[in-house]
Amino acid sequence: MTKINTVNESSTEALLNPNLNRKPDTMFKIIVSKFFKNKLAVIGLIFLTIIILSAIFAPLLTPYTPEEQSLRDRLLPPSSDHLLGTDKFGRDIFTRILYGGQISLLVGFISILGSVTIGAIVGSIAGYFGGIIDSILMRIVDTLLAVPTLFLLITLVTIFTPGIDKLIYIFILFGWLGTARLVRAEFLSLRTREFVLSARTMGVKNRSIIFSHILPNAMGPIIVSATLGVGGIILTEAALSYLGLGIQPPIPSWGNMLQDAQNYTIMLKAWWYPTFPGLMILITVLSFNFIGDGLRDAFDPKINE
């Protein structure tokens, strides 16, 4: 792989194809180098890396625990003791943001992993087989898409006691629809490609044509939509938590921290209380969107440099 020439045979072919004498670029390399040329995407990646690392290493970065209350230290402004101030129970906001990040990101990643997996499986089966199978699966998707999700979420969360696991189930239940449609569309165009026919003439079974021949070719759009989807889920989780239906206190999440701060007097007296969790949501979602856009451009062969 490392050395250039795989030229072996007739020198005519080597001459006719100058590419062979160039340094090889794997597709992965091309995509990575295109991605890193996109400044916004790189900024997003840097921010996100910092956020993820600090969430993971939260215990090392702060002397407090997220649930530790101290009524004497209520609503303290940012200082060297409390970097981002304290909340109405005297809990350190910086600490809660770090631990809240763990929850928000975890919910985001697990939900997207689950929904992309289901969406990819359903979408690829529908798109590959077409016909009646496609019709049935896509009508199910259409029906679920017609459900007013936010209200259903609220209803479900009120019926079942809210919790991280239930939130993830619900996100997965409604999250796979978009991916399914996307993957199906990719499959519809990929399955008519010659390499698929050629694999079929070699007696490759449907299952491996779907998962090892076509799916890797559809990976670009799937990764892009998953990246953008994490941002969306973090927002929805924040919205639900803000309504008091998401992550339940005292477990911190960025959304329920905002809800804690929604009191008018608090907002006036302690600006830092709602500002920092809000800012975290903003930065994280923005980072995901920038990365998603960057990946989309990087995967798109029509966009060069």
Next chain:
Amino acid sequence: MLMSALLEVKNLKTHFFKKKQVIPAVDGMDLTIKKGETVALVGESGSGKSMTSLSIMRLVPSPGGKIVDGQIMYDGKDLLTISENDMVDIRGNDISMIFQEPMTSLNPVLTIGDQITETLIAHQKLSQREAKKRAVELLEMVGFSRAKAILNDYPHRLSGGMRQRVMIAIAMSCNPKLLIADEPTTALDVTIQAQILDLMKDLSNKFDTSILLITHDLGVVSEVADRVIVMYCGQVVEESSVNDIFENALHPYTQGLINSVPSIDDDIDRLESIEGNVPTPDQFPTGCRFAPRCPKAFDKCSLHMPTLKKIDERSIRCFLYEEEQS
């Protein structure tokens, strides 16, 4: 005949259904391929050559296409009646296929090695390691000297000719008895064309593989084929040995095809061409399908469809010769 038939297609009809319209892409096709023989299937674009080959593979594009009638006898079995699972075992193992576009017939995201070993593991039940070893042998067989390095390469790193070699290596990996080559050299430049044809011919001799060569290039036909079948509008119009076709083509359509190829011996100003185009299947004439374009057509031609008639070792579908016989 000494050689026994390997594949026998009888009265094959592959139709496409579009809304309420029926499009007979292949309409009563007969074809016999003997062991070790190279048969060329020629005809203009749209004459049903590729659909015939896809029908043999049972890979007619669906929904839309369907094999409505006929028999495809292979190894004592009718391929049209066996289960899909049995058919999967036959594809690649007994009958394999290579395509026109070497640039698009390899999966861009899988390495050459992955794509060769896959078939070996599926059909020959080889282990990953044995399959890799065999893949190297196969690549060497089709002319790569740095076979090991190629294994980890992606298709976009290879030239068209090299990719077609890889396709041939994949197609030959399980020693199939029949190789269907659908215009294997059309997309390659002339020097590479000759190399690929030589390679196919060599392998066919070495492994006693029959080849069904689909092409519209009569030069290719004269070079490699033993027998030629000329197709027009989904039907066979003439079938004969390769020498007979070039020396003495009987059907006016075949004559037209041959005359439209420049020859070194004759010095002419203008090449002949066949007037008009292949009619689309919904505009097939009632009589002989070639009649509207045929320079020798007479009254009967546009009224009745001639049958495929055997004359000695050849077959011909034309009233000109039916008259002679009677």
